[in-house]
Amino acid sequence: MTTYQRPWIFIFVTPALLLTIAFTLVPALTLLSYSLFSWQSFKRGEFVGIENFTRLMQFPFREDFLGAFQNNVLVFLTLFLVQTSLGLLLALAIYRLKRGKKFFQAIVFLPVILSLIIVAFMWKLFLDPLFGPISAIAVEFNLAWLNQPWLGQPGLALFTLIFIGLWRWVGFPAIVFLAGMNSINEEFIEAARIDGASEFQIFRKVIFPLLAPSFTIVAILTFIGAFEWFELPYVIGGVTGQPGGSTTTMALLFYRLAFGTVDSATVDVGLSSAIGVILFVFVGIGAALGSYYLRKREVQQ
Amino acid sequence: MKTASYSSEKNNLFLDGFLKFALVLNALGVFVPLLFMINSSFRNGADIYTTPLALAQGFDLTNYRLVLTEGKFLQYLSNSILVTAFSTLIVLICGAGAGYALARYQFRFNTTLYLFFLAGLLIPAKLALVPLFIQLKNMGLLDSRLGLILVYAAGAMPAAVFIYTGFIRALPADLDNAARIDGASELQVFRKVMLPLIFPVTGIVGIYTAIPIWNDFLLPLVFIRDTSKMTIMQGISVFFGEYGANWGALFAGLTLAALPLIVLYIILSSQFIKGMTAGATKG
Numbered sequence: 183m184t185t186y187q188r189p190w191i192f193i194f195v196t197p198a199l200l201l202t203i204a205f206t207l208v209p210a211l212t213l214l215s216y217s218l219f220s221w222q223s224f225k226r227g228e229f230v231g232i233e234n235f236t237r238l239m240q241f242p243f244r245e246d247f248l249g250a251f252q253n254n255v256l257v258f259l260t261l262f263l264v265q266t267s268l269g270l271l272l273a274l275a276i277y278r279l280k281r282g283k284k285f286f287q288a289i290v291f292l293p294v295i296l297s298l299i300i301v302a303f304m305w306k307l308f309l310d311p312l313f314g315p316i317s318a319i320a321v322e323f324n325l326a327w328l329n330q331p332w333l334g335q336p337g338l339a340l341f342t343l344i345f346i347g348l349w350r351w352v353g354f355p356a357i358v359f360l361a362g363m364n365s366i367n368e369e370f371i372e373a374a375r376i377d378g379a380s381e382f383q384i385f386r387k388v389i390f391p392l393l394a395p396s397f398t399i400v401a402i403l404t405f406i407g408a409f410e411w412f413e414l415p416y417v418i419g420g421v422t423g424q425p426g427g428s429t430t431t432m433a434l435l436f437y438r439l440a441f442g443t444v445d446s447a448t449v450d451v452g453l454s455s456a457i458g459v460i461l462f463v464f465v466g467i468g469a470a471l472g473s474y475y476l477r478k479r480e481v482q483q
Numbered sequence: 484m485k486t487a488s489y490s491s492e493k494n495n496l497f498l499d500g501f502l503k504f505a506l507v508l509n510a511l512g513v514f515v516p517l518l519f520m521i522n523s524s525f526r527n528g529a530d531i532y533t534t535p536l537a538l539a540q541g542f543d544l545t546n547y548r549l550v551l552t553e554g555k556f557l558q559y560l561s562n563s564i565l566v567t568a569f570s571t572l573i574v575l576i577c578g579a580g581a582g583y584a585l586a587r588y589q590f591r592f593n594t595t596l597y598l599f600f601l602a603g604l605l606i607p608a609k610l611a612l613v614p615l616f617i618q619l620k621n622m623g624l625l626d627s628r629l630g631l632i633l634v635y636a637a638g639a640m641p642a643a644v645f646i647y648t649g650f651i652r653a654l655p656a657d658l659d660n661a662a663r664i665d666g667a668s669e670l671q672v673f674r675k676v677m678l679p680l681i682f683p684v685t686g687i688v689g690i691y692t693a694i695p696i697w698n699d700f701l702l703p704l705v706f707i708r709d710t711s712k713m714t715i716m717q718g719i720s721v722f723f724g725e726y727g728a729n730w731g732a733l734f735a736g737l738t739l740a741a742l743p744l745i746v747l748y749i750i751l752s753s754q755f756i757k758g759m760t761a762g763a764t765k766g
Contacts, residue, residue, distance in 0.1 A: 190669040191588050195596065198581035198640050201573070202603050205637030209611035209618060216613060224617060272509060275502035288752040289510045295748050295755060297698035299716040300741050303723055304520055307733060315519060318535040349512070354763075357756055361764035381498050399763045410607060413700055417720070433609070440613050441705055451613055458610045466605055 213462070216455035223449050234456035243453065250423075250430045253340060257431070258408035260344050261351075266400060268348075269355030270393075274385065276356070277363045287360065291353040298350060302417035305346045309333050333418055336428035343414050343429055351407075355400045362396030363389060398476040402469050409465050412437065432461055517741075524735040531730045546735035554726070556739055558711055559718030563697060566628050566714060570635035571693045574643045575685060577636075582647025583677055587659065597648065603641030608634060609701050616705055626708050634702060639692040646691070646761060650684040651677070690758025697744065715740050 217234050220227040238247045276286050293301065308314050309332045320329035332342040366389060374384045412433040415423055421442035423430030434442075439454035523531055524546055525539035550556050585597050608615070615634060616625070624630030658680070659672045667675065703717040713721065719740050726732045748755050 187588055187669060188590075191584050191590050194580040194584035194588075194673070198577040198644055199596065199599075201577065201633065201637040202600065202640045205615065205618075205634050206603055206606045206608060206611070206641075209608075209614035210606045212614035212618070213611045271502070271505055275506045278499055278502060279506075284753065286506050286510070287756065288748075289513055290506075291752070291756050291759075292513050292745075292748065294759065295694060295698075295744050296741055297700065297716050297744075299698070299700045299719055300737055303719060303733070304516065304737055307730065308516065308519075313532050313535055313730065315535045322536065349516075354760070357760055358763050361760065381495060396764075403763065406607075410609065412609070436610075437612070437701075437705075441616075455613055458613070462607070462610050465607075469605070 210462070213455055213458050216451060217459045219452060221449075221451035224451060230452070234452040235460070238453060238456055238460075246427065246430060246435055247432075247457070249427065250432045250435045253429070254409050254411065254431050256340065257344055257347075257411055258405055260341070261347060261408055262401065262404045264344075264348055265352055265355050265404060266397075268352050269359050269400065272352070272356040273359035273363055274389075276360055287357065290356050293350045294353045294357075296350060298413040299417060301346060301350045302414050305349070306333070306418050309342065334425055336426045339419065339425055339429050343418060346418075347411075347414055354403075358396045358400055359393060362393045366392050394476070394480040398473060398480065401476060402472055405468055405472060406465055409433075409461060409468075432457060436461065517745075520734050520741075521738050523731065524738045526731050526734075528729040528731045531734075546729075546731040547739065549726075549729075549732050550722070550736045550739055554722050554732070554736060555710060555713075555718065556715070556722075556736065559713055559715040560739075560743070562628060562712060563715040566631050566635065567693050567697045570632045570639070570696055571689055573632070573636040574639045574692045575689060578640055578643030578688060579647050579677075579681060579685070580673070581640075581644045582651055583673055585644065585648045586651035587656065600641040600644040600648075604645060606641075608638035612701070612705055619706060625706060626712065628707075628712055630706055631702060631714075634706075635696045635699075639696070642762065643688045643692060646684060646688050647681065650681060654680055686754055687758045687761045690755055691761045694744070694755070694759055 216226070218229060218231060220230045220233070237243060272290050276283055276290065279286065308316050311317055311331050311334060316332070317329055319325070330338065333339050370388050370392075371384055374388050379387070410433050411431045415429040415431050415434050416437070419425070419429035419434075421434065421438040423434055436454050436457040439450045439457070441449075443449060522539050525541070525543050526537070527543070527545065530537065581596075581600070585593060585600075619625045619627075619630045619634070622630070624633070659676050662672050662676045698716060699714075700716040700720070703714045704720075707713050707717060710718075710721065719736055722736050723733060726736075
């Protein structure tokens with residue numbers, strides 16, 4: 183191209199480039215360096231190498247850190263399993279509708295547009311053991327199983343949070359799968375039907391394999407989302423992950439160590455940054471490996 | 484042959500019945516909680532405590548009055564509108580410009596820049612919270628809406644550049660070359676030829692950018708202390724702290740915070756769905 187365009191390249195690209203460098207690239211690199219120093223509140227101390235990382239694996243942080251990691255894994259696996267099956271079910275239901283596709287699509291997707299903060303506070307009130315409607319319904323209809331401290335019992339609270347997350351997000355995989363189904367050439371399905379395949383066989387042998395790309399996207403986004411889980415546990419369990427630390431996630435721990443305490447003596451920017459780096463690397467590598475493996479599977483099919 | 488098709492019809496009837504049942508159940512699951520929230524927003528706190536499941540007696544606006552006057556919700560809402568609008572505007576303008584240059588101009592660092600923005604997609608701004616906090620503090624942008632706007636705009640930029648570049652590459656280059664031959668300057672080509680062409684994708688990029696910013700909580704939680712600068716999602720959490728015992732007011736606050744997007748969604752649901760799943764679905 184001619185040289186008179188040179189200044190224009192500069193004019194068009196620079197604003198976007200500068201902003202991205204200043205407020206994403208530089209902070210990301212700085213995060214890496216922060217994790218290698220000791221910190222006094224928000225003042226940087228001396229270089230300590232990987233000491234912050236090793237401290238995470240020692241008393242008293244080891245338990246919190248590993249517990250949080252375990253919670254994130256649990257969130258990811260449960261969300262992925264339930265969300266994928268429910269999403270597929272809803273997508274298939276809308277796909278097979280003859281009328282009202284747009285209408286049901288809009289309903290299924292509605293909670294996805296709501297802020298997690300609104301969703302979390304709303305369900306926190308709903309699940310209140312004293313005045314919440316859920317326990318009122320349980321009492322009214324004598325449903326003992328429903329009358330439980332859903333958010334107050336370790337072991338139960340995290341699954342309640344996962345349910346709330348699911349309520350808000352299941353429309354997303356549903357719409358992604360639906361888009362995948364809509365892009366399938368209907369002649370394949372008709373051909374299978376003429377060959378005498380049952381509806382289940384058509385789903386299992388024709389539709390499902392062709393959904394592989396949608397499946398990849400949903401898996402990766404769920405993985406990233408689950409390991410960055412913050413708002414739900416923050417609103418419902420607070421920075422200490424109540425009840426009893428059972429809802430602590432890595433992002434919550436990361437936040438708590440830097441900002442989440444009134445007592446500035448317990449602020450530990452070095453540790454927080456180390457968790458940030460670990461999350462960053464873990465999510466990055468996980469997403470990259472996952473998409474590589476799943477893409478390969480797509481090609482084979 | 485006839486019996487076979489009959490049995491598969493019957494089969495379908497059962498399957499479709501089950502699937503429709505699932506859809507109706509889902510619709511109830513979506514609407515009942517939201518309607519309950521709206522219903523309770525017209526009731527006073529004491530009534531909610533004694534009869535949580537009762538219907539509201541008419542449209543009592545006491546809670547809304549409290550939320551709007553003492554709860555500072557108008558201030559929060561206008562802050563959210565300001566922050567979301569300006570960061571989205573910056574993303575659209577800069578993103579379209581960069582996308583245009585990357586798609587249309589051949590230059591030495593073209594591929595490098597494209598890969599840079601692609602890599603930027605992978606950096607979640609929230610993990611760099613501490614460095615951003617210190618950086619904004621040093622720049623005097625802590626506790627300021629401008630600071631929020633810049634961080635949001637930067638975070639959304641890579642995706643916007645990526646979507647714009649892909650879209651513009653697919654447009655025939657003859658269009659802008661014809662304008663150049665007619666003597667249009669580069670800026671004129673961008674404004675008069677490109678802008679109308681990229682209008683449809685701008686809606687998608689806009690929604691993809693704006694909704695997560697509007698809904699975000701973490702960045703204002705860390706960066707904003709002054710209540711007069713808080714966004715609505717942050718304001719809601721402050722409000723819950725102050726009026727925790729007045730459930731009527733809490734439900735009114737939640738309804739008010741959720742309402743703007745729900746109303747927009749009712750009008751533009753297809754665009755919302757397309758925009759928010761951009762990148763996850765093709766087309």
